Amino acid sequence: MQVCCGTISSYGQFLRSSKFDELPQLLNILLGQMSFVGPRPDVPGYYDKMEGEERKILELKPGLCSRAALKYYNEEALLAKQKDPLLYNDEIIFPDKVRMNLEYYYNRSFFGDLRIILEVVVWKLLAVRY
Incomplete structure (x- = not known):
């Protein structure tokens, strides 16, 4: 897991923190290579x-x-606070992501996906506000 090492410009850091750097992935969705909701x-x-x-x-x-x-x-911020970021990712974050993604695998549905999309929209609105 790579932690920000000071080589990213302030503009690049803004794009990453606001998640705007992920907008090109919309093209992948349109091409059928990705979906809106998934791991x-x-x-x-x-x-x-x-x-x-x-x-x-x-x-x-x-x-x-x-x-x-x-x-x-x-x-990235969470890992930056850890004494051993790689170990923390390997033992805590990645296994938790796998568990959550398996839960999604077994319980996925159209309405479940809509709920996740709404959670993201609400989160983004609140994040911009505060």
Whole structure:
């Protein structure tokens, strides 16, 4: 997991923190390569570590938003506070994301996706406001 190391411009940092850097993924959605809701793509190599039932997540198209993405919206800042960011990601964050994405896999539905989209919209509105 890469933590911001000071090499990102203030404009780039704004794009990342506001998630505007993810707008090009809308093209991937239009091309059918991604969906609005689904597991976020992770750092290369992490999904290779999954075994057994966890690999069911790979059957889903990657998504622009998910409950795990909402929970860890500030993942870089969270990791920056850790003594060993890689270990924290490996033992805490990634397993929790896998658990949440498996829950999504087994319980996904049209109305469930709508609810996640609404949660993202409300979160963004509140984040802009405060």
